[in-house]
Amino acid sequence: MAASLSEQVYEKLFDMIVQKELRPGDRLPPEKTLCEMYSVSRNTLRAALNKLSALGFTETRQGGGTFVKAVDSNVYLNFFVPALLTHNPDLLELMQLRKAIETEAARSAAVNASEEDTAKLRTTYEECGRQAAKMDMYALAAANTRFHAIISEISGNRMLETLMRIINRMILPEMQDFLARQGEDIDSNYYHRIIMESIERHKPDEAAFFMDKHLALLIDRVKQYISAEKEKQE
Amino acid sequence: MAASLSEQVYEKLFDMIVQKELRPGDRLPPEKTLCEMYSVSRNTLRAALNKLSALGFTETRQGGGTFVKAVDSNVYLNFFVPALLTHNPDLLELMQLRKAIETEAARSAAVNASEEDTAKLRTTYEECGRQAAKMDMYALAAANTRFHAIISEISGNRMLETLMRIINRMILPEMQDFLARQGEDIDSNYYHRIIMESIERHKPDEAAFFMDKHLALLIDRVKQYISAEKEKQE
DNA sequence: TTTAATATAGTTGTAGAACAACTTTCCCTT
């Protein structure tokens, strides 16, 4: 079950990009040259380049050349939107992934947080309180998301931060609907406070523990909500 | 700034899939027919099909045809990968992400593990022991990776599992080098055992706790190793 | 009749040549 030729060429170019032999901004050799390098026809080679650019690794300009792209994750979010239309994303799996990442992020945040960081976090925490008081569930969900996003920023780990941004964007609409129908969201405020305080007091294990509990509870609520919806339909 | 022809064709086919005119499992018309439908050459059409399949919407079998794929969460990971790879993560950030995901995976694994699962896990655990005894550090690293991969499989969360696969692929070469220079790896065996036993006894919090400690220790070791290397260079 | 092997037609993968569309480079004119 050998992979197709174009797939093999794709893998090679992919590896070169991943291994930083080709860096963002670099221009790939012209197609003719690449054809000779890999001993394939131009059709085959172009299929490989096509895949690279479809996945966002490269960008091709007619007459100009093919360039390695420096990707910011937001570009990919645009691709998500249509993808979401074709499939109800498994919300629970996503939320579990989120729990994994945020728990670790909270731990690191408690280690790294500066005065500035905690001030920003507290501001957003208070914003959440205001929106909750106003009972504006959509604004509340957005503020909650910001609160969590800030923690992942403070963590200082760009990978955690980027993944969180992506996951949040995927989850947010559904969470907003969920919250709007629930009508209220009391516990979040409590947990947010003790998570924030743990971070302020530089207590990594505490922060991680509360974050884990906070999100586990949220997942349970969503589970209950989903199964209640199912019963309603029967 | 008109989009290229192949891009236009891609958009049309994409819309048909999103709008459910083409449903998962459906076979697209043969390329010849599609060429006539859109009045483009086969190369151009194939560029469009290529993009669809690169993004995971379709699957093409040589001689068989092109079929619409049932989009599952793994599709989203196609978008994660570039974001992950081009962010130039350093090893420590990756390992922290790994710690986050594996800790959560261990927790779920302890909930879900069947008899079969734990048997498989134990087999791999023993394999690790054999390689350690033989002092074959490269084989040991590979076996260790399998051990962890199995846990993420048992978790039952496809997102965790796939992310782990990706991360492991990125980390493995560096971990092999690290282990080879360290010369030995005693603690892993101890932690693997208690993690495995926690999963066998269906103790989620225990499994998570030990996994977290196991990987935190590993990260510390790598940190020491890196700073020692730096000193050596001065 | 059913089944299995085989031939046939249909479909995708790869190759190569040719030209169109667009960009970059270089040279010439001013």
Add this chain to the structure above:
DNA sequence: AAGGGAAAGTTGTTCTACAACTATATTAAA
């Protein structure tokens, strides 16, 4: 030195041909 324009270079598209693989239909055997 600056601007304009020709020339060379590069990617986009078309066309033809064949290889590699699959699905279907036909035929022969049980």
